[in-house]
Structures are given as C-alpha cells and as structure tokens.
Amino acid sequence: MLNGGPGVNEATASLRASAELARAHRLEELSRLYEDFGDRIYAHVYRMLGNRQDAEDVTQETFLRALKSIEQLRQEDRLTSWLYSIASNLCIDHIRRRRRLWWLPLPARDGDLPETAGSDLPAVVENGDLVRRALRTLSPKDALCLVLRTAEGFSCTEIAAIMGCSESAVWSRLARARAAFSEAYERMARDVEETR
Amino acid sequence: MSCPAYHVLISRYVDDALDEGERADLLLHLGRCSSCRLTLARYRRLDERLRQLSAAEAPSDCRRVLFQRAEAERPWFQAIAWLRPTTLAATSAALAVLLLASLLLPALSYRFPQQGIAIHFPGDASRQEAVRLTLPGGTTRVAAADNPEITLAGYLPPAAGVEHVALRWDEAAPSPAYVQIVFVAPHGPRVRFERSAADPPSAPIGDRMPDSVVLVHGQVWRYTRHISADGVEIVRLIRSTSSGDIISLEGRVPLQELVHLIEWLQ
Numbered sequence: 001m002l003n004g005g006p007g008v009n010e011a012t013a014s015l016r017a018s019a020e021l022a023r024a025h026r027l028e029e030l031s032r033l034y035e036d037f038g039d040r041i042y043a044h045v046y047r048m049l050g051n052r053q054d055a056e057d058v059t060q061e062t063f064l065r066a067l068k069s070i071e072q073l074r075q076e077d078r079l080t081s082w083l084y085s086i087a088s089n090l091c092i093d094h095i096r097r098r099r100r101l102w103w104l105p106l107p108a109r110d111g112d113l114p115e116t117a118g119s120d121l122p123a124v125v126e127n128g129d130l131v132r133r134a135l136r137t138l139s140p141k142d143a144l145c146l147v148l149r150t151a152e153g154f155s156c157t158e159i160a161a162i163m164g165c166s167e168s169a170v171w172s173r174l175a176r177a178r179a180a181f182s183e184a185y186e187r188m189a190r191d192v193e194e195t196r
Numbered sequence: 197m198s199c200p201a202y203h204v205l206i207s208r209y210v211d212d213a214l215d216e217g218e219r220a221d222l223l224l225h226l227g228r229c230s231s232c233r234l235t236l237a238r239y240r241r242l243d244e245r246l247r248q249l250s251a252a253e254a255p256s257d258c259r260r261v262l263f264q265r266a267e268a269e270r271p272w273f274q275a276i277a278w279l280r281p282t283t284l285a286a287t288s289a290a291l292a293v294l295l296l297a298s299l300l301l302p303a304l305s306y307r308f309p310q311q312g313i314a315i316h317f318p319g320d321a322s323r324q325e326a327v328r329l330t331l332p333g334g335t336t337r338v339a340a341a342d343n344p345e346i347t348l349a350g351y352l353p354p355a356a357g358v359e360h361v362a363l364r365w366d367e368a369a370p371s372p373a374y375v376q377i378v379f380v381a382p383h384g385p386r387v388r389f390e391r392s393a394a395d396p397p398s399a400p401i402g403d404r405m406p407d408s409v410v411l412v413h414g415q416v417w418r419y420t421r422h423i424s425a426d427g428v429e430i431v432r433l434i435r436s437t438s439s440g441d442i443i444s445l446e447g448r449v450p451l452q453e454l455v456h457l458i459e460w461l462q
Contacts, residue, residue: 030266034259042258043251052252059254060262067266131245149211150246156213175207182238185245 030067037080038063041087047151048091048144050132058094062087081161088148088162092140130192134185142177149174197225202232210239 041062046055065086073082135143141163148154148162156174160167205222208214214222226233417433 027263027266030263034262038259039254042254046252047249052255055252056255056258056261059258060265063262064265131249146246147249150243151249151251156211171208171213172204174211175204178207178210178239178242179203181246182235182242185242186238 026067029070030063033066033070033083034063037083041083044084044147044152045087045091047147048088049094054094058087058090061090065090078161081158084148084154084162085164088144092144095136095140095143130185130188133188134181137184138177138180142173142180145170145173146177146181197221199229199232199235202229203235206232206236206239209236210243 038059042055042059045058045062046052049055049058062083066083073079135147138146145159145163148159149156154162156167156170159170163170165173202222202225205214205218209219209222226236420432422432
C-alpha cells in the first residue's frame with residue numbers, strides 16, 4: 001500500500017523524518033514531566049483511589065493527557081495545579097464509575113495477621129482502612145478537597161485552582177467534608193468495635 | 197449563631213483561616229459549649245489521621261508502561277509511517293476463535309493473573325470508553341462511539357496481541373450489549389472473550405439465598421447473597437481469622453470474581 005514511484009518514497013521518507021523528530025520531542029517532554037511530578041501525582045492518586053493498579057493506570061493517563069495539551073498551558077508556574085487538576089478529575093471519574101467493592105487487605109498466611117492486644121484495633125483496621133472507608137462515603141469532590149488540604153497540604157488558593165472553583169467554595173466544601181468524614185469515621189469505628 | 201454554624205468556623209479554625217473577629221467569636225463560644233469543643237478535638241484528631249493516609253511510591257515499571265502507552269498512542273501519521281502493508285492486512289483479518297475466556301458484568305476489572313491481561317468495563321460511564329484492555333507491557337484503550345459498530349480509539353500494534361474487537365451497543369443500555377475480543381495471550385493460545393447482556397438473572401428478586409461455605413486456598417469463607425433494594429444481587433464472603441478479626445469482601449459481582457480477588461490478594 002505504501003509502494004510507489006520515487007516521489008512517493010521521498011514523501012514517505014520526509015514524513016518519517018518529521019514524525020521521528022516529533023516523537024523524540026514528545027518523549028523528552030514526557031520524561032521531564034514524569035521526572036518532576038511522577039511520584040507526587042502517583043502518591044496523590046493512590047491516596048484517592050487506595051488501589052495500586054488503579055493508581056498506576058490513572059497516573060499514566062494523567063501524564064498522557066497532560067502531554068496532549070501541554071502546549072495550551074501558558075504559565076509554567078501553573079504546572080503543578082494543572083497536573084493535579086488532571087489527576088484529580090480522572091480520580092473523580094474513576095470513583096464514580098467503579099462499583100462498590102470493599103475489602104480489607106489479606107495477609108499471605110494467617111500467621112502474618114497483626115497482633116491484637118486488648119481493646120487496641122489492629123493498625124491496618126484502625127487507621128488506613130477506616131480512613132479510606134470513611135472517605136468513600138463522601139462525594140468524590142468533597143473527599144478530594146479534604147485529601148488535598150489535609151494529606152497533601154495544599155492551601156485554599158491552590159485547591160481552588162486545582163478544583164476550578166472559588167476559595168469560598170473550597171472553605172464550604174472543607175467544612176462539609178470534615179463534618180461528614182467525622183460522622184462516618186466515628187460510626188465505622190464503633191461498628192468495628194462491636195464486631196470484635 | 198447555632199452550633200452547626202460554628203462547625204463551619206471550627207473547620208476554618210483548624211486551617212488557621214479565621215480573621216480576628218471570627219476567631220474571638222469562636223473562642224468565646226468554645227468556652228461555653230462542650231459539644232463544639234469535642235467537635236474541634238475530633239476534627240484535629242481526624243485531620244491527623246488523614247495526614248497519615250498512606251501514599252505509596254510509584255512502582256518501578258510505571259514509567260516504562262507510561263512510555264509504552266505514549267508510543268502506542270502516537271498520532272496517526274506517525275503510526276502509518278511505521279506500518280508495513282502486510283501488517284495492516286494481517287491485523288484487519290478476523291481470526292479463528294479457540295477459547296472462551298469468561299463472562300463479566302459491567303464496571304468490573306478482571307485480571308488473568310497467569311497471563312497478565314485485564315479487561316475492564318467502566319459500566320455506567322460515558323460512551324467514550326466501552327472496553328479497556330490492559331495487556332502485558334502497556335495499556336491500550338478501545339472506545340465505542342454511539343454507533344453500534346466498533347470504533348478503535350487508537351492504533352493497536354500487533355505486538356499487543358489484540359487481533360479483533362467487536363462491540364454492539366444498545367442506546368438504552370449502560371454498557372455494551374455484546375462484546376467480543378480476540379487476542380493472543382502471552383505464551384498461550386488465542387483467547388476469545390465474550391460477554392452478552394442477555395444473561396438471565398441469577399436469583400429471583402426478594403429472596404435471600406441460603407448461606408453456604410466456600411473454600412479458597414484452604415481458607416473457609418462464609419458465602420451469602422442477597423438482593424438489594426434496587427434489584428441487584430450483592431455477594432459477600434466473610435471469614436473470621438484465628439486472631440478474631442472479621443474480614444469481609446462484598447460486591448455486586450458474581451461469586452467467582454470475589455474468589456479471584458482473594459486469589460490475587462494471596
């Protein structure tokens with residue numbers, strides 16, 4: 001299908017050369033982005049999704065989308081909030097799509113289970129899993145706002161830029177999220193105690 | 197101002213975002229209201245728990261897979277520049293079916309751990325993504341447009357092993373009515389995966405199935421099913437460990453999928 005006369009072959013060679021240059025530039029840009037932000041974005045996505053495979057997939061998708069539209073980013077100093085915005089929107093889409101499937105992490109063997117002493121809950125149940133389960137009761141945007149503020153340490157101004165809303169909207173959402181998270185966490189912690 | 201209104205101020209107080217007047221007003225209220233003092237303490241304690249929310253490091257092959265995906269999604273003119281005519285011909289041919297892989301429900305990621313291949317149905321998501329295949333060495337996305345026929349969102353290199361994808365999508369359905377994927381599993385035969393929306397319901401609405409026991413990798417799990425208020429069957433596996441913990445897996449999925457999850461986690 002690509003066979004033809006000398007003119008066609010020259011055009012093909014020129015096309016390939018241009019494509020190779022574009023490819024090299026593209027990969028260089030991707031490498032720079034990932035080196036600078038890969039770990040942070042992965043950490044953020046993992047906090048939101050709580051699943052390594054999903055976190056890998058969404059992280060990769062974040063950088064692929066960023067690469068496609070990075071020419072549209074006019075201000076270099078907005079790069080962080082822009083990337084977090086892409087990642088956060090992908091996390092929200094993912095959370096909304098997936099069916100509810102909860103589990104507690106299983107050890108490889110029964111002997112690996114953490115020791116429980118008296119009224120102390122195992123660390124894995126008390127902290128990480130209860131936190132994640134309580135976060136899941138929030139709307140995805142409320143959970144995102146809370147995680148960006150508490151776990152990631154972003155300021156209200158930065159969160160507003162990431163979420164594309166006003167600062168007053170961020171404060172309102174944080175207040176709502178804290179109240180809902182607090183209620184859910186306390187309720188779940190009581191439920192865990194009662195099933196022991 | 198009522199206590200719920202003060203909760204909004206308490207949230208901003210935790211973030212050190214009150215002006216002098218608001219701060220004074222809140223501190224005056226906290227001096228009189230034990231309930232709000234408990235709320236403040238609770239917010240601070242839970243903020244600390246959230247700060248400890250574990251963040252994992254990106255796995256070492258995340259970068260490699262990312263670049264493979266970037267290569268696979270290169271613009272069409274670059275893809276054509278690298279194609280050989282024989283490759284195009286071979287890719288477009290329909291191939292014979294050898295095996296039936298499995299049947300899945302929507303909004304489920306199914307992984308073949310031995311083969312490293314996963315098929316994901318986003319379920320009630322937008323029509324832009326009907327099926328996503330995660331193959332060894334990268335992820336390739338296949339999208340279905342509003343047309344009932346197949347649409348490939350990107351060029352699928354033959355090395356990925358996907359040889360043919362067919363989708364049929366009914367307008368009213370939240371997921372494809374019919375999916376067929378033929379691909380070559382690494383070190384294995386060609387695999388046909390099929391899913392049809394014509395599957396009969398597995399349990400009558402309103403009935404609760406009797407509990408039973410499932411043995412998975414030598415562990416005894418109690419298995420229950422019930423129908424939710426919206427008519428969806430919910431499957432649950434519960435196990436009590438030797439140290440007294442209760443572990444529960446639950447989902448709107450067939451039992452076999454939960455069993456596979458247990459196997460993945462082992």
